[in-house]
Amino acid sequence: MSPNYFRVPTALRSRRAVVLSTLLAGGVLAIACSSEGPGMLGTGGTGPGLADGGGTCEHPALGCACPTEGATAACGEVIRKSADYVTCSMGVRTCSGGQWGACVGDTTQQVKGAPILAPGTSTQDLQPTPTACISNPCDPECTEYTDNGAGIDAGGLSITDAGGVTLAPQDGSLTCIGLRCNLLTCDGGLTTTVTGTIRDPAGVNPVYNAFVYVPNAALTPFTQGVSPDACGGGGIISGDPIVFTQTAPNGTFTLTNVPVGNNIPVVIQIGHFRRRVIIPTVTACTDNVLPVALARLPKNSSEGDLPYMAIASGGCDPLECLLKRIGIDASEFTQPAGSGHIAFYQGSGGMPLAAGVVPWYDQLVGNLATLKKYDLIFLPCQCGSEYGNPPANSHTALRDYTTAGGRIFTSHWGREWIENGSPQAAIFPGVANWGGPNYGFSDPLNVYADTSSAKGVAFKAWLIASGATSPFSETPSRFDVLSVVAPTLSLAYAFSDNNPGHGTPDNITDMSFNTPLSVPENQKVGRVVYADTHASADALDYSHLQQFPDWCSSTPLTPQEKALEFLIFDLSACVQSFVPPPYQTPVTYVRDYEGVCPAGKAPEWHFFDWQTVTPKDSSLIFTVQTADTQPNLPPAPLAPLATVSGAPVVTWTGADVASALSTIPSKSKAWLRVNITLNPSSDQMSAPTLVAWRQAYDCVDNL
Numbered sequence: 001m002s003p004n005y006f007r008v009p010t011a012l013r014s015r016r017a018v019v020l021s022t023l024l025a026g027g028v029l030a031i032a033c034s035s036e037g038p039g040m041l042g043t044g045g046t047g048p049g050l051a052d053g054g055g056t057c058e059h060p061a062l063g064c065a066c067p068t069e070g071a072t073a074a075c076g077e078v079i080r081k082s083a084d085y086v087t088c089s090m091g092v093r094t095c096s097g098g099q100w101g102a103c104v105g106d107t108t109q110q111v112k113g114a115p116i117l118a119p120g121t122s123t124q125d126l127q128p129t130p131t132a133c134i135s136n137p138c139d140p141e142c143t144e145y146t147d148n149g150a151g152i153d154a155g156g157l158s159i160t161d162a163g164g165v166t167l168a169p170q171d172g173s174l175t176c177i178g179l180r181c182n183l184l185t186c187d188g189g190l191t192t193t194v195t196g197t198i199r200d201p202a203g204v205n206p207v208y209n210a211f212v213y214v215p216n217a218a219l220t221p222f223t224q225g226v227s228p229d230a231c232g233g234g235g236i237i238s239g240d241p242i243v244f245t246q247t248a249p250n251g252t253f254t255l256t257n258v259p260v261g262n263n264i265p266v267v268i269q270i271g272h273f274r275r276r277v278i279i280p281t282v283t284a285c286t287d288n289v290l291p292v293a294l295a296r297l298p299k300n301s302s303e304g305d306l307p308y309m310a311i312a313s314g315g316c317d318p319l320e321c322l323l324k325r326i327g328i329d330a331s332e333f334t335q336p337a338g339s340g341h342i343a344f345y346q347g348s349g350g351m352p353l354a355a356g357v358v359p360w361y362d363q364l365v366g367n368l369a370t371l372k373k374y375d376l377i378f379l380p381c382q383c384g385s386e387y388g389n390p391p392a393n394s395h396t397a398l399r400d401y402t403t404a405g406g407r408i409f410t411s412h413w414g415r416e417w418i419e420n421g422s423p424q425a426a427i428f429p430g431v432a433n434w435g436g437p438n439y440g441f442s443d444p445l446n447v448y449a450d451t452s453s454a455k456g457v458a459f460k461a462w463l464i465a466s467g468a469t470s471p472f473s474e475t476p477s478r479f480d481v482l483s484v485v486a487p488t489l490s491l492a493y494a495f496s497d498n499n500p501g502h503g504t505p506d507n508i509t510d511m512s513f514n515t516p517l518s519v520p521e522n523q524k525v526g527r528v529v530y531a532d533t534h535a536s537a538d539a540l541d542y543s544h545l546q547q548f549p550d551w552c553s554s555t556p557l558t559p560q561e562k563a564l565e566f567l568i569f570d571l572s573a574c575v576q577s578f579v580p581p582p583y584q585t586p587v588t589y590v591r592d593y594e595g596v597c598p599a600g601k602a603p604e605w606h607f608f609d610w611q612t613v614t615p616k617d618s619s620l621i622f623t624v625q626t627a628d629t630q631p632n633l634p635p636a637p638l639a640p641l642a643t644v645s646g647a648p649v650v651t652w653t654g655a656d657v658a659s660a661l662s663t664i665p666s667k668s669k670a671w672l673r674v675n676i677t678l679n680p681s682s683d684q685m686s687a688p689t690l691v692a693w694r695q696a697y698d699c700v701d702n703l
Helices: 178-182 319-325 394-403 412-419 454-465 559-572 657-661
Strands: 005-007 017-025 028-032 072-082 085-096 104-112 144-147 157-159 165-167 193-197 211-214 243-246 252-256 261-270 273-282 287-289 309-313 342-346 376-379 407-411 432-434 445-449 472-474 481-484 489-494 507-515 526-531 587-594 601-613 619-627 639-645 650-656 671-679 689-701
Touching: 165 671, 178 261, 211 252, 243 252, 273 287, 309 319, 319 342, 319 376, 319 559, 394 407, 394 412, 394 507, 394 526, 407 412, 407 559, 412 432, 412 526, 445 454, 445 507, 454 489, 454 559, 472 559, 481 489, 507 559, 526 559, 587 689, 601 619, 601 639, 601 657, 601 671, 619 657, 639 650, 639 657, 650 657, 671 689
Parallel strands: 005 587, 193 287, 309 342, 309 376, 376 407, 407 526
Antiparallel strands: 017 028, 017 689, 028 144, 072 085, 085 104, 157 165, 165 689, 193 252, 211 243, 211 261, 261 273, 432 481, 445 472, 445 489, 481 507, 489 507, 507 526, 587 671, 601 650, 601 689, 619 639, 619 671
């Protein structure tokens, strides 16, 4: 695309300041030249240069007051319009009897890119209100006309509804689409935000690391089954997000620069847990709180998406009850061939599903094809039967499942699925140093969040936010993991004598590691989470031990169970830092200006002014070039003009082009090119906006 340029005829004066202004509003550019006319206030008149329907004379025009008898002023009248060209009759007005006379002359000229606007048409320009000369682009005293924006000379930019340009959506469109047209720039440093606290399906405990975003398109349906995706199948955030964030350990979030209006969608997502909700109204330039009823993960498939999960009920660890008590509807627990999202397999000593007989767990863990149907696998403790006679092929199948991106949660005797029991070779060798099987006791144990990692720090903050503490009491207590081997992550630890004053912790109660073990950490896609305990015995109602969900109690979660809930949602989360689709960067576009002066005069370029919004460490970089002809601009030397960064809203400010050119060194020439580079923030989550800009020059003696 060739650069667009604006040619503005100047009044025939020995020295004249001309301002070329570009402000975007609804995709329309307005260009204005300043006027040094008398600026006298008057009433009445409908001729060119008079306010439509009455008002003030902003420059010399028929019937306007003039200061000096016999004075003259250059003038022009539209005599023909053809496509993008206007033919002008150029002449002179004479001051007679205190008023400007008609425009008299017999020369013509054409002005390109100057469609005549209907009377009363409003555009943004440098004046508080546009004047009637907007319908007369021939008038050298005040030329205003519109341009269709073709001068934006680079892909990857979009026109903002508030006026300006910013980095475009991922398709590189130059036109706002959908809710992007509802983005507004606020005055006075304000912004439009949506805040809230995301909670589990029960609406009780916070969810850490969940994605929260405003989509601008339909969400892509999830594909059932395991995928080699670092975010549990949810790494591709669909729906062309406009704004995006992740929740803090206490579940809070802030979406900044949210589209305004009615029925604004917000998506909450972690792994394949995904819920799309609608905010009835988002009010501009203020904080909008996401209602509590909307700020949680889905309970069932009618509320949104859930991962496909499988659980093998354990005789010593009723983890299925914990899944129900964190808010997942019992209707989602079905036989493997059922329509629910949690396939129920019966483990050794575990209870059956209420719906009747279900397959045994060996049909799950011993079959890789079956495992791959599920995003998450839960293998709670089966009272040691794991060591007695593990299903054939189960170790290889589980390892290959996680290599493909699968996620496994297991507890206590589930260590069999990790270290495979001595003296056999470990399935996941080298992830931890193990003690003797069932090395421990049943007394309560004080468990501490391990804050030696960022995840551990978040875990401790999450425990506090959920009403638990660090340490929290855990029973029954076990001593299976003596220490972890990096990069395995220790999340919680304890002391065998319950006395932290006696030295180094000798029991890792909760840990996780990513898979495959053989690849660099940034290439891993699966995860294994191990908890060396059981779900609390309070999860059972011993008066109903026959089937699920009858035996599950409805009591609030204990601190121990809350800790397990954190691990469950962490199982779904990204195994490494999530990088959203980046803004296109950097994007540079140009604006070309031609200074047109009378004979004996030459343009002297002066201030380039702007208004910008530059969140975080995003920036705009301005450079300039000057040449005698437009084709000679590209090879002309670049002069640094200014850099703008880290300012939420900047009012009109600028830099002197003449001073910048002197550093090359070069003097002003007939053509000026302003190069504008937009750089997003370093995390690629925020982009700068150039709200408005304008260029000025003088006509000086051509020495």
